[in-house]
Amino acid sequence: MKEEAYRKIFTDIESAGKVEGGCIVSRDGLLIYSSMDKIHAEAFAAMLATLLSSAEVAMDEIGAGVPKKVIVEGREKRIMVTGAGPHALLAIVVENEDGMEEVLLEGAKKVEEILRDRK
């Protein structure tokens, strides 16, 4: 079951810092997995895909290549989003992004591996 594997990814991420949770989302906005239970995860997923897609289109316009990550900074929380291979993206909600980039990118690699053998 992929769900077990996704859960393990978030267990690892959440043990690395002040992480509220996160989502794995298809590039076109479908929720694959959420570790956050008090949100409307499907809507959050659609917005995360919009964030990353918009960033990709904007970066492409200026010839800057693929964005490594997108960070949305609020007063108390930040959203960090990155691509996880051609099919998915990984997003986490953190209190502070210090030291979290590596954790995020490592998680994204694992997501990509799981989805590589998807039907």
Place this chain on the structure above:
Amino acid sequence: MIETGIPKLDEYLGGIPPGKSLVFSVEPGVEESDVGIHVLHHNLEKGKRGIYVVSESSPKNVVRKFADFNWDVKRYENLTIVDGYSSLVGAPTEEKYVVEEPHDIRSYEDALLEILEKNGEQEGVIVFDSLSNLLDMCGEREALEGIERINKDAGSFGFATIYNFIAWPYKEALLYRIKRTFNSIIEINMVEDVATRQRLTIKKIDWNNNEGKKFDFKIFKPGGIRVYIPKISVIGPYQSGKTTFIKAMARNFTPVERMGATVGVEHATVDYKGYRAEIFGIPGQERFLPLLDKLGASSMGVFLVVDSTKPHEFEYAKRMLERFGGIPFVVVANKQDLPGALRKEEVKARMGVQGDVMESVAITGQGVYEAFERMVEKIMEWLNAR
């Protein structure tokens, strides 16, 4: 006729005739008792008699399982529980009907016959929480022979029987005997391509020709089972009324508006007549077309919303639609309340599309759910033709 309460399934089954038996054969990993609970609840709500035979967990758990769906089991005087669990583990029970010898299928037959005779002929449903348990406890051959007798007895009192079954890797011979014993086998598998959901396929049915029909669903707690469509996109030219159209049919609407114009992908959930769909509204300005390509992918259907008073936009609208390839679509000829609005036949002719064009006044909700129903039908036909 007995219904399952799962809309598309009831249509394909045409109801379950009394005397017929049906197995939900569930892939390990899916909570099998949830399907049976849903069917039982639907029939209790309809005022039919429900008998729930528990063998894999305590009768007290039934209260919790109903509560997970936000249903109060104590409301139903038409429900009888047969306790096949307590004597198995040596626990005390408060249930009136108890299977004294849980390793003997005849003990189940006796308890059920007592209830059926007491109730007389009254249409209803008997749900077994675990066929797998009966096979393990009572012996495969003996259990299936007893089940044939139970199904026959149930039929003579106007009942249909439903069995939850976890499809562990049993021997082929047993699976063959199961297929022979029951009138209908419904297979349930996990779909994990993107949005996790379950796929239901009718593998056997001996009272109509709908074998092979399938659709996707999800179990919601609270809520119950819904036929599930993970993505329907709503597209159309700027100011054609896409956001109003989505708002008119959806709940949990997440707008992305600035100065009255949509500037990002909107999301909403439609929950209507047993169907649940995730709706993605994509802005109509030409500058957002790159987003349409990225975020419109994997849609199972597309609503193309057009302003019926602006035929000069139809060509652009059609080009948007063409980006989606051959998936089901419905053209929504919106703003029918405005002077000069073209009727659907004219919209279809001017746009030059082969497919459904439906009229709507999204601002009042007129025609919105009709378009949704048509979309669902087209997606189901498309899914079954693949």
